[in-house]
Amino acid sequence: MQGQEVDYKIVVDNVYKTFNVYLDKANTIKEKLLFLFSRNRKEKREVLKGINLKIKKGEVVALIGTNGSGKSTLLKLMTKIIYPNKGKIITDGKLTSLLELGAGFHPDFSGRENIYFNASIFGLTKKEIDDRLEDIIEFSELRPYIDNPVRTYSSGMYMRLAFAVAINVDADILLIDEILSVGDEHFQNKCFAKMLELKEKGKTMVFVTHSMQSVKKLCDRAVWLCNGEIKMDGNTNEVVEEYIKQTA
Amino acid sequence: MENVFKNLYNYRELLKTSVKKEVRSKYKNSFLGVLWSFLNPLLQIAVYALIFSLILKNDQPHYAVFLCCGLIPWTFFSSAINKAAFTFIENGNIIKKVYFPREIIPISVVTGETVNFLISTIIILGFVIFGGIGISKYILLYPIVLIAQYLIILAISFIVSSICVYLRDLQHFIGIALQLLFYAAPIVYSSSSIPADYQWILKYNPMTYIINAYRDIFYNQTMIDLRHILIVFGIGILGCIIGYVIFNKLQKGFAEQL
Numbered sequence: 001m002q003g004q005e006v007d008y009k010i011v012v013d014n015v016y017k018t019f020n021v022y023l024d025k026a027n028t029i030k031e032k033l034l035f036l037f038s039r040n041r042k043e044k045r046e047v048l049k050g051i052n053l054k055i056k057k058g059e060v061v062a063l064i065g066t067n068g069s070g071k072s073t074l075l076k077l078m079t080k081i082i083y084p085n086k087g088k089i090i091t092d093g094k095l096t097s098l099l100e101l102g103a104g105f106h107p108d109f110s111g112r113e114n115i116y117f118n119a120s121i122f123g124l125t126k127k128e129i130d131d132r133l134e135d136i137i138e139f140s141e142l143r144p145y146i147d148n149p150v151r152t153y154s155s156g157m158y159m160r161l162a163f164a165v166a167i168n169v170d171a172d173i174l175l176i177d178e179i180l181s182v183g184d185e186h187f188q189n190k191c192f193a194k195m196l197e198l199k200e201k202g203k204t205m206v207f208v209t210h211s212m213q214s215v216k217k218l219c220d221r222a223v224w225l226c227n228g229e230i231k232m233d234g235n236t237n238e239v240v241e242e243y244i245k246q247t248a
Numbered sequence: 249m250e251n252v253f254k255n256l257y258n259y260r261e262l263l264k265t266s267v268k269k270e271v272r273s274k275y276k277n278s279f280l281g282v283l284w285s286f287l288n289p290l291l292q293i294a295v296y297a298l299i300f301s302l303i304l305k306n307d308q309p310h311y312a313v314f315l316c317c318g319l320i321p322w323t324f325f326s327s328a329i330n331k332a333a334f335t336f337i338e339n340g341n342i343i344k345k346v347y348f349p350r351e352i353i354p355i356s357v358v359t360g361e362t363v364n365f366l367i368s369t370i371i372i373l374g375f376v377i378f379g380g381i382g383i384s385k386y387i388l389l390y391p392i393v394l395i396a397q398y399l400i401i402l403a404i405s406f407i408v409s410s411i412c413v414y415l416r417d418l419q420h421f422i423g424i425a426l427q428l429l430f431y432a433a434p435i436v437y438s439s440s441s442i443p444a445d446y447q448w449i450l451k452y453n454p455m456t457y458i459i460n461a462y463r464d465i466f467y468n469q470t471m472i473d474l475r476h477i478l479i480v481f482g483i484g485i486l487g488c489i490i491g492y493v494i495f496n497k498l499q500k501g502f503a504e505q506l
Contacts, residue, residue, distance in 0.1 A: 019504065029417045076503070079347045083500040095347075103345030106269075117269075120262035121348050129261070 008092070009173055009204040010078060012053040015087035017073055019045045047073045049228040051087070057172075058202040060195075062215040062236065064243055065225035071208045074225070075099065075175050078206065093172030093204075096122050098162065100177070107151035111142055111161055114150050118165045132168045139194070140164035141187075160187060167194055174198065174205045192217065212240050252492065255349045263352050263359075270360025285367045289320055300436050308438060310467070313379040317463045318435035320368045325401055325455060326426045328361035332405035333412045333419045340506035350499040351492065354405045362398055376466050384469035393461040396477055399484025400454050406491030410498035413505050434459055454480050 021043045047070045055061055063071040076082050077089055079097040104121050105114050115136055119129045137143055140160045142153075150158065166174070195218060199205065209215060215222060215236060222239035224232040232239050256263065274284075293316050301311045308314050335357050336343060343350070369390075376383060412418045433455040434442075442450060450456045457480050461472040 029415060081344065081347050081503045097347065100345045104342045116261075117265055120259070120265050121342070121346050123259050123262070123348070125261045126264075 006054075007057040008054050009057045009059075010053070010055040010092075010206070011088075011090045012051050012074070012078075013088045013090070015048055015051045015074075015077065015084045015089060016046070017048040017070075017077060017082070018085050019047055021045050047228050048077075048084075051228075051230060053223065053230065053233070055204060055206065057204055058199075059221055060199050060205045060219045061207070062219040062222045063206065063208045063225060064210070064212070064215065064222055064240070065231075066247060069225040070228045071225050072099070072177055075177050075206065075208055078175055091173060094123065094169075095173040095175065096166050096169045096171035097175040098166045098177065099175070103162075105150050105158070105162070108149050110148060111140075111146040111150055111153070112137075114161065115165055118162070119169060122166070122169045122171070124169060132170075136164045136168045139168065139190075156184065156187075163191060167191075167198070172204060174203060176205065177208045178210065212244065215240055252351070256352070256355075259349055259352060262348060263356055266352060266356035267359045267363065270356050271363050274360075274364065282367075285364060286371060289316070289323060289368050289371055292323070293319055296436055306437070310379050310381060313375045313381060314438070314463070314467055315436065316372055316375045317467045318433070318459045320365070320372055321397065321459055321462050322430060322433065322435050322455065323368070324361055324365035325397070325458075326430070327364075328358050328401045329404055329408055329422065329426065331357045331361065332409040333422050335409055336413045336502060336506065337416070343506055344503050350502060351406070351495060354409045354495070355402065357409075358398065358402050358405050361401075362394070365394075372462075372466055381467065381469070384465070386465045386469060386471060389461075389472055390465055392481075393458060393465070393472065393477060396461075396481045396484055397458045399488055400458070400480060403484060403487025403491040406488065406495040410495045410502075413502055414498065429453065429455065434463075454483060 051070075051074060063074060065071050073082070075097070076099065077084055078091060079095065079099065080089075080091075081099075104118055106117060109117065112133075115133060116126075116129055119132070119136075124132075137146055140146075140157075140163075142157060142161055142164075145153065145157065150161070153161070166176075192214070195205065199218070207215070207219065219236050221234065222232075222236045222243075223230060224239050224243050232242060293312060296315055296319065297312045300306055300315070301308075332354050335353050339353055373383070408418065408422060432449050433453050434450060439447075439450055439456065439460060457473070457476040461477050464470050464472045
């Protein structure tokens with residue numbers, strides 16, 4: 001018996017990722033030619049070593065681990081910003097990622113224009129954005145400033161707008177990297193509430209975070225990455241407890 | 249391949265906004281704004297007309313009209329490729345942080361330049377009308393030539409934009425190569441004025457056929473050489489496929505290279 005079919009949204013299959021760390025980067029042909037003769041200019045850094053991970057539909061997973069353990073790299077691989085050296089990553093469904101605040105915001109455009117631009121980067125059509133515009137503005141609480149250029153926004157406002165767009169895209173998979181720490185208490189709570197709501201709706205989410213409190217509140221599963229390998233994978237409370245014990 | 253079009257269709261809104269941004273950003277913050285779309289080619293034509301008709305005597309009738317039929321399509325070609333070479337380096341920030349189909353960037357650069365070219369076509373029309381040549385029915389063939397040129401430019405842009413991420417020197421070579429190609433195409437002179445020994449240079453330059461076609465439409469007012477344009481068309485499609493394959497291979501490393 002093979003067991004019944006499970007609807008996996010993200011499958012990470014034996015993934016290796018190595019970065020070339022250039023100690024001196026050769027950008028020009030001249031430099032490239034010169035560097036042919038001098039070695040040791042670059043180092044290979046193995047960031048992920050054979051990661052296997054399957055995430056089911058509706059699961060909310062936290063990636064935890066110390067700095068440099070490969071969490072963000074794994075998230076970037078899932079969004080297809082970078083590609084693995086070995087292994088495969090398969091995602092199923094519309095995917096939205098929030099890796100950095102306001103990536104793709106255009107400082108001279110107004111908040112409203114940036115909503116359109118940002119949402120279109122996530123693959124929404126004009127009509128879909130029109131339908132969501134009210135919700136996005138409402139959620140961001142930026143109505144009075146929505147027609148000002150975003151370069152006049154504070155970093156908190158920036159984050160609110162970025163988050164409001166990402167969360168209203170209605171993606172099947174949401175990837176979020178360490179951004180919940182921005183924003184005031186009130187907005188954080190609001191984000192939590194919204195994410196719980198998305199969880200209820202059966203969306204799949206992956207978080208990278210250092211805030212164990214939010215992990216416990218939101219996620220049913222935690223994956224602990226350590227030096228590019230999965231050290232522990234399982235129930236949130238157990239993994240977090242073990243993680244705190246070992247890293248304290 | 250089918251996937252490529254599906255992907256582009258899904259991201260059509262992004263494509264649209266990027267093209268708009270491309271067109272708008274060109275003259276943003278400049279005092280005369282979109283007027284530069286007209287002034288730029290006009291001044292260029294004035295300079296070349298001055299040099300090639302007054303200083304280097306030449307007996308082409310209506311030389312300014314003759315020139316503008318070659319120069320304006322050429323500007324479309326060269327500025328699109330020049331822009332494509334820089335575009336990923338300029339957009340590095342977005343590339344590193346969000347996923348979207350990367351081919352949208354070169355496609356919107358080329359399409360944005362196409363819009364600029366359409367605006368500049370008004371200048372050609374102005375020249376033929378006020379230069380006393382008039383407009384012929386062959387203007388109906390203009391879209392065919394435009395599409396052929398678009399495909400050629402897109403093919404080159406795919407290759408150039410992706411290689412430039414890895415080899416930034418290429419940008420400088422492109423500047424020189426474009427200047428060379430400028431004189432290797434019948435822009436400031438006519439194909440027939442080139443000695444037989446050197447005709448091969450023109451023969452292997454796709455821009456020759458495109459410029460000759462535009463010139464047939466607007467200046468000579470004769471039928472274009474349809475066979476030539478269809479060959480350019482075919483090369484354009486083939487080039488786009490090859491270009492896309494190269495592009496797709498190289499784009500996987502963009503975020504790490506930028």
